[in-house]
Structure formats: structure tokens, C-alpha cells
Amino acid sequence: MTGPSELRFFPSADGDLAYLDTGSGDPVVLLHSGYVDHRVWDAQIPALAAHHRVIAPDVRGHGFSANATEPFRWADDLAGLLRHLDAGPVVLVGLSMGGVIATDTVLEHPGLVRAVVTCGAATGDVQYTDPWYQEVQAESARALAAGDVQAWLAAFLRVVPGPHRTADDVDPDILRRLREMALHTISKHTPGEKNLLVPVTGTWSRLPEIDVPVLAVNGALEPADPRDAAQRLAEAVPDGRAVTIDGTGHYPNMERPELFNRTLLDFLRAL
Template sequence: MTAASDLRFFTSADGGLAYRDTGAGDPVVLLHSGFTDHRVFDDQIPALAREYRVIAPDVRGHGASANASRPFRWADDLAALLRHLDTGPAVLVGVSMGGAIATDTVIEYPELVRAVVACGASTSEFEYTAPWVRQVQADQTRALGEGDVEGWLTAFLRFVPGEHRTLDDVDPDVLRRVREMALGTLTKHTPDEVNHHVPLTGTWARVPKIDVPVLAVNGALDAPDLIADAERLARTVPDGRSTLVEGVAHYPNMERPEVFTDIVAGFLRTL
């Protein structure tokens, strides 16, 4: 677990945003998945910091960062942080929600982005259509409506193994870490809280204009519609490529950390 002393805070226009900043060299920003925090990358941060300056924020409303009290966009928050740190263009590496943030940011602030790695993600306009995922989401919504935190966590953790595995197929420590982060973020919010996030629209019309290298990384056992959309991202940009990590679903960076780190490091060496 990250020590509190390792976290820094950027005072945004709407509260403090937490981040880690370690290493030296070209900047690499690690953007975590929804309901977790920067600790999703506990295996990648020290490995990449040997050669790069690694910045790992907690997205607004997650981890140690402030909740929103007014409308906000993910890309605006990240752009403000990068400008505060006087860094960029940076390579953005995001998992799930973090991958969508990376893509949104290169669309909105191309001058701040050198390249993108989107893991299990495309743009923020993606919506799941796979029946299994829609059922898990329905179970989460029902549990949340009933105030059943444990029920929500049980449903949320099903995304770790994915549809074709069980929780018994996953390292218990990975499940523990995801559960701990998700519980921490969930308890920051109330069921009747206003969702101030403002989605970015019209993203796919702008994707062909992304003029930096883009790598899509997917767990081979992830939802098929998500894999297809991520590969569409890689095909649509002028300089895109994609790769699969076998045997894992939505969190290849946690289940196969060395493989994921090697993929990212290899991509970085091509820039």
C-alpha cells in the first residue's frame, strides 16, 4: 500500500487531486480503472521509474482525490495536473476507465500527449453490450440501490476473472487489492450523490485525427465487445497497433504484471 507520505496533492479548482510522482526522465502517466486508484499500478510504478518519470494520479472521486462538487471532465483534470507539473507531452497509459481518459485527453489536448496505451478501453463513449457484462452491471445497480455494499463488491470483483473463469482462478492477493481499492472509493460517495462528470461526445469522429502512436492492450478473456472496440481504436488512428495478453481479463497489469510492464516498456522504446 502506498504510504501517505508518497502522495502529493494538486489543488485544483475543485479540491485536491492526489498523485504519485517518482523517477526521472520522459514523463509517463499511469491512469487507473474505475472504482480503484493509483495502486492498480503498484507493480508498474517502480519498474518504469527506473527509466522514466512516472506520474500516477487518483482520478477525481477515487482514492485520495476530492469528490466533485461541480461539473468536470476527466481530460480537463488531467490537463490541469500536467500543466501544474510543467510536464508534457507525456505518454498516457490507462487501464479501463484510465484508458478512456487517455484517449479523451489526446483528443482534447493533443499538445500534452506523446503517445497512448489504452488497456481494455477505447474512448469514453463505449458502452457494454455483452449480456454477461450487462448482467453484472445490473447486479451492481441492484445492490447499490439496496445499500448492499458487500453485494456490490461481490459483483464488481467478477470483472477480475471475467466471464470464462471463476474467482478461484485468480490470485487471492489480486482480488484483495482490487476489493480494498473499490471499497475505499465506494465509501467516499453516497447513493444520492449527484454525478458531476460531463462526458465527452463525438469522440469517434475525432479519433482519426489522433496523430500520436496508440497501443491497445487487451486481456484475451475480457468482454468481446470491449476487445473489438479497443481494436477499432487501434485501426482507426493513423499509427495504431494492438496486442492481447493471454489468460487474463480486465486487469492484465495486475494478473500478469511483468508481461504488461514489458509490453509498455517495449512500446516506450519505440517512441
């Protein structure tokens, strides 16, 4: 896994934001999922960097980046980084929370984006109705409120196999890596800490504004909610399509990296 020694830091107006910047060519930005960091992309970074400039930030409050001390939007942080690096327009590839950041950014800063790939995500306005998802979210919220890190970690890791498998069905190294990253991020925060994130809202009605190619990827073993949301995203934009990756849940990039990388590289080559 990449480490902090390879990271660079962008001095934002509210603390330093960490990012990896490697390779050369047309820029691709990898946006990680919640509670982890850029290392979730370890299997993608070298594959992409062979042909592309790869920028993989740790978003505010995660990994090696500063926490917020004032209201912020992740899309604005990303736009600030891309302007600092003179890197746009870029292809945004976002996993889960990172996928929401990708759609937020193309809506709020369209000139910086030339294509979008979401994975296990659509927009920040998705409402999950699946009972299993709601149960995991409630479990996570209870543990966070109580400051019970081990109970929170257990809820966080339930998402990896999803509702149709158990942890025994997942490579233990994937669970170990996610646990390590999540523990690092959660240790930066305190129970009851004020959430300063300002969400981007009203996104569903704005999706037709997205005039760049969009690929929505999901693991086939995800609950129906995220797969349906991905299909809705792909149908709402002028140039969108949705694909599923068999035999994977919420982290297809980790569970089936070769297939995920091939799907991503095929999309990039077609731009």
C-alpha cells in the same frame, strides 16, 4: 503498496487531487480503472521509474482525491495537473476507465500527449452488448442504488476473472487489493449522489485526429466487446495497433505484470 504518505496534492479549483510522482526521464502517466486508485499500478511504478518520470494520479472522486462539487471532466483535471507539473507532452497509460480518460485527453488536450496506451478500454462511447457484461452492470447499478456495498463489491469483483473463469482462478491477493481500494473509494460516496461528471462524447468520429502512436492492450480472457473496441480504436487512428495478453482478463497489469511491463516498455522504447 504505496500509501498516502508518498502522495502529493494538486490544489485544483475544486479540491485537492492526489498523485504520485517518482523517477526521472520522459514522463509516463498511469491512469487507474474505476473505483480504485493509483495503487492498481504497484507492479508497474518501480519498473517504469527506473527509466521514466512516473506520474500516477488518483482521479477525482477516487482514492485520496477530492470528490466533485461542480461539473467536471477527468480530461480537464488531468490537463490541469500536467500543466501544474510542467510535464507535457507525456505518454498516457490508462486501464479501463483510465483508458477512456487517456483517449479523452489526447482528443481534448492534444498538445499534452505524445503517445497513448489503453488497456481494457477504447473510448467513452463504447456500448457493451455482451449479455454477461450487461448483467454485471445491472447488478452493480442495483446494489449502488440500494446502498448495498457488499453486493456492489461482489459485482465489481466479478469483472476480474471475467466470464470464462471463477474467482478461484485468480490470485486471491489481487482480489484483496482491488477490494481494499474499491471499499476506500466507495466509502467517499453516498447512495443517490449526483453524478457531476461531464462525458466527452462523439469520440469515435474524432479518432482520426489522434496523430500520436496508440497501443490498445487487452486481456485475452475479456469478453469480445472490449477486444473488438480496442481493435476498432487501433484501426481508426493513423498510428495504432492492438495486442492481447494471454491468460488474463480485465487486469493484465496485475495478473501478468512482467509480460504487461515488457509490452509497455517495448512500446516506450520505440517512441
